[in-house]
Amino acid sequence: MIKTDVVIIGGGPCGLAAACGVEKSGAKCVILERDERLGGILNQCIHNGFGLHVFNEELTGPEYAHRWIDKVNECKNVKYYLNSFVYMIECTPNGYLVSAYNDEDLIEVEAKAVILALGCREKPAGSVQLLGTRPSGIFTAGCAQKLINIEGKSVGKRVVILGSGDIGLIMARRLTCEGATVLGIYEIMPQSGGLARNITQCVKDFNIPLNLSTTVTRVEGDKRLTGVYVAPVDQKLQPVAELEKFIPCDTLLLSVGLLPEIEIANDFQLEFNPTTNSYCVDEYFQTSKTGLFCAGNVLHVNDLVDNVSREGQHAGECAGLYALGKLPTAEKVEITFDDHIKYTAPKYIYKTGAGEVQVSFRVNKNYRRTIIRAISGGVEISRRPAPVVTAGEMQTVTIDKSKIQEDLHFEIQVLE
Amino acid sequence: MKKLETICIRCPIGCHLVVTEQNGEVVVTGNRCPRGAEYGKQEFTRPMRTVTTIYKMSNGDTLSVRTKGDIEKSKYWDVIKTIKSAPEPKNPQFGDVLVHNILDSGVDVIITAVNKN
Numbered sequence: 222m223i224k225t226d227v228v229i230i231g232g233g234p235c236g237l238a239a240a241c242g243v244e245k246s247g248a249k250c251v252i253l254e255r256d257e258r259l260g261g262i263l264n265q266c267i268h269n270g271f272g273l274h275v276f277n278e279e280l281t282g283p284e285y286a287h288r289w290i291d292k293v294n295e296c297k298n299v300k301y302y303l304n305s306f307v308y309m310i311e312c313t314p315n316g317y318l319v320s321a322y323n324d325e326d327l328i329e330v331e332a333k334a335v336i337l338a339l340g341c342r343e344k345p346a347g348s349v350q351l352l353g354t355r356p357s358g359i360f361t362a363g364c365a366q367k368l369i370n371i372e373g374k375s376v377g378k379r380v381v382i383l384g385s386g387d388i389g390l391i392m393a394r395r396l397t398c399e400g401a402t403v404l405g406i407y408e409i410m411p412q413s414g415g416l417a418r419n420i421t422q423c424v425k426d427f428n429i430p431l432n433l434s435t436t437v438t439r440v441e442g443d444k445r446l447t448g449v450y451v452a453p454v455d456q457k458l459q460p461v462a463e464l465e466k467f468i469p470c471d472t473l474l475l476s477v478g479l480l481p482e483i484e485i486a487n488d489f490q491l492e493f494n495p496t497t498n499s500y501c502v503d504e505y506f507q508t509s510k511t512g513l514f515c516a517g518n519v520l521h522v523n524d525l526v527d528n529v530s531r532e533g534q535h536a537g538e539c540a541g542l543y544a545l546g547k548l549p550t551a552e553k554v555e556i557t558f559d560d561h562i563k564y565t566a567p568k569y570i571y572k573t574g575a576g577e578v579q580v581s582f583r584v585n586k587n588y589r590r591t592i593i594r595a596i597s598g599g600v601e602i603s604r605r606p607a608p609v610v611t612a613g614e615m616q617t618v619t620i621d622k623s624k625i626q627e628d629l630h631f632e633i634q635v636l637e
Numbered sequence: 638m639k640k641l642e643t644i645c646i647r648c649p650i651g652c653h654l655v656v657t658e659q660n661g662e663v664v665v666t667g668n669r670c671p672r673g674a675e676y677g678k679q680e681f682t683r684p685m686r687t688v689t690t691i692y693k694m695s696n697g698d699t700l701s702v703r704t705k706g707d708i709e710k711s712k713y714w715d716v717i718k719t720i721k722s723a724p725e726p727k728n729p730q731f732g733d734v735l736v737h738n739i740l741d742s743g744v745d746v747i748i749t750a751v752n753k754n
Contacts, residue, residue: 268689279687283701283731284749370752371699371754417644418644418647525649
């Protein structure tokens with residue numbers, strides 16, 4: 222059995238930064254990574270656009286991962302195990318026991334703290350209503366990304382994409398560059414779920430049709446997909462049957478959302494947030510169980526890997542301090558918010574008095590000309606005009622903790 | 638008057654830019670930072686893009702590659718074709734140059750990852 226201060230589950234952007242955070246705190250840690258290398262999904266994200274905030278330059282996914290792997294390799298008190306799939310977390314008198322399969326062996330690591338840095342999974346075909354047969358040729362966008370970018374395979378020639386999340390948009394460009402024809406992207410909502418810049422550089426640059434308020438209703442094919450039916454949707458998002466049409470194609474990519482991979486901690490019955498499909502955390506990224514931390518995309522799906530790294534690093538520092546018995550605790554304040562806001566992360570802040578805390582949140586729909594306000598004890602303690610806030614963009618506000626009274630409330634004042 | 642409306646791709650905010658030419662001078666509005674002004678001017682006069690793709694090795698490995706700087710958007714496909722047909726490197730490593738000065742653009746194509754298969 223290995224003994225350490227902190228176990229980090231996952232060696233992607235969150236886990237790597239978390240390890241650096243633990244190192245900074247002076248504690249020791251072990252990363253358990255199920256893949257054969259560190260970096261996580263970044264390895265298959267060969268496009269540029271990562272690292273503008275953390276490194277002040279635009280890097281590709283593998284390069285961004287490389288930077289963090291270098292940092293981790295410089296750490297004196299970080300060890301990592303590859304090909305190690307964690308299957309259980311248990312409580313022990315000393316903290317936690319994390320068990321993993323490593324090739325043919327089992328690894329057991331005992332630590333005072335655990336950081337969940339597992340990222341998220343793509344919603345599979347089963348999560349959308351697709352009538353018809355079940356031929357080959359239907360992939361999630363990220364799965365196709367791995368097959369094409371890492372394994373050098375082709376997934377198909379004539380492709381339809383359902384959903385317009387960022388991975389779907391990026392894959393539209395990748396497939397086109399690899400010689401496939403992307404016949405269209407179909408999005409059930411009236412707006413794309415992806416970043417505006419990806420619509421420009423991945424879709425418009427390549428003249429790929431982006432069809433909003435339209436969805437794929439049925440698939441057809443015996444062994445291989447031979448086509449899909451698409452139809453516009455009404456205001457209740459129900460397909461209009463009379464307008465359904467057939468599109469011959471051999472491949473359907475799904476980019477319909479992500480789900481935090483939280484199952485490993487199910488048995489602890491942690492405080493859960495149905496909005497994020499994940500756990501609630503305090504400002505240390507600690508769940509409702511002390512010593513069990515959760516950050517990055519397993520906590521909530523971020524738009525930017527830079528934010529994932531920031532969260533991971535902070536969670537790592539806090540978990541390290543916790544393991545060393547140095548993490549300050551104080552009276553908890555629950556963050557409340559108005560109905561423009563869907564959730565905040567963290568949910569709780571400690572009245573430790575000094576320092577700053579960053580609070581991230583998402584709004585329920587797009588607004589123009591707004592003011593983002595934070596109020597405590599009836600006094601406005603933070604105010605930021607935001608010309609545009611969109612549902613697809615995470616907002617982050619930095620709060621001066623010395624100004625926090627008995628409560629902390631966030632609101633969006635919409636002027637237009 | 639020439640006018641271009643576009644979304645800035647320099648960062649994830651995605652500012653809505655309006656670019657016009659007034660008395661011979663290119664004017665950008667809607668940007669929130671100097672990078673946006675620069676991007677708007679460039680998109681108006683000579684659109685540029687970073688190209689990222691993969692290179693397949695004969696042993697089944699793949700190399701992730703990117704242009705080290707932006708290249709002219711009009712040459713996007715030629716750049717892709719040139720990368721795909723480049724001579725196979727021996728023992729490629731992270732950071733190595735796969736194609737020097739691609740299409741005389743002054744930009745190198747570098748290896749961003751080596752994926753063993």
